[in-house]
Amino acid sequence: MKRRYFIGTLGGASAAVGMGWVRPSRPKYVFLMIGDGMGVAQVEAAERYARMKYPSRNSRLAMNRLPVRGLTITTEVNGKITDSAAAGTALACGFKTANGILGMDADLANTFPSVAELARDAGREIGLVSSVPVDHATPAAFYAKVPKRGMYYEIDKQLAQSGFAYVAGEPMLGRKKAKGKIPPEQLLENAGYRLVGGRAGFDALKPGGGKVLVEQSMGYALEGRQEISLADFTRKGIELLDGDTGFFMMVEGGKIDWSGHANDLAANIHETLAFDEAVGAALDFCTAHPDESLLIVTADHETGGLQIDAAIPPCMASAIDRQKHASSHYADLVKQWKKTGSVTPDQAYVKLKDAFGFTDLSPESQTRLKQAVSGEMTQTPNTAQSPELQKMYGTKNMAVTSCLHEVAARAGARWTSFKHTDTRVATTAVGPWAKPFGGETDNTDIGKRLIELLG
């Protein structure tokens, strides 16, 4: 048996060094934290907001306080803009693949083991944590080998076989694809998993209780109704996984991407801050175990082509705070108004303006919003949008998106896309093994280096 750790009975590293203490050759505790769709501008926008909102706190986000920094290339195997499946595979397995594929090469001829699987085989405890469903692309990249990321039922079957000790996120999507088959939750239970949902069950989880899957709907951090936060998930993972063998934990902030696709800056900022709170929880642990820990924070790609102004508008925080819900809430309202026919386009404009807290719109903004609201309210599946509106709003809800763009403009930012982009993302790290993750890296370098350390 390989000896992996050289942890003696000596406590403090400084005292130990003088007495011939040898740093372990591999980290005992490893965190890989992935902000899905979290570009450099998203991080900057969140930090600007936090600085303005909480001036007395540490002015930098936890992820920006890590000493090793770099930029990471995210493109997929053919050089195209990546999706989360190809990027997740690169980070998890150290290999490029094509969009939509998890844990397999682009020809679907070979499967790749992930760092989580290799670390598990080397005797570590494994944790996977996400703010989106546990079978969504990013977490799935750490255990699934499927040609299509949408094969949720198959992915759930593979999750059941993963043996990972702690998996936490939103409920499995495979349920919807289980018609006539064994339900995914049954598959997990048959494989020895305990399924937990809700705060009480979550709080009751204690070390030594065996494999557990926590399924918890999380909503959006912006709405402030989360029963369990991503940071709670992360702290619980530390509590459950900490032991002699060490652990590898992946934590994903998944709705940074979703709010980027929606061009919803307020939701995006709060998702990034919720993710950073989870980074802070991991950082606290690493700070308490400085000679045995490695923490890496990165992103799989940027979403939304976010640009931010040189200067922060003084009203940035209040512009963000006026929006109380994520975009889907407003889209549902508009859909309802259209369906019932109870609200005219003019009334819809006023209602939406009030819902977003716009009290002082410029004449240009008023015109733009009215045009978009009336476009949305009068549109039927048979009426085509004008090319101008099409360019501005794509297939999104025009009424809501125009309001979201107004919020972004007031906060000193603008979205230039509804899709992913291939801009480099920031990677930061801390710990004795952190240095190779700095400078310019390819996303496969992160997977490869992790596998070297943990495989």
Ligand SMILES: [Zn+2]
């Ligand atoms: Zn995306």
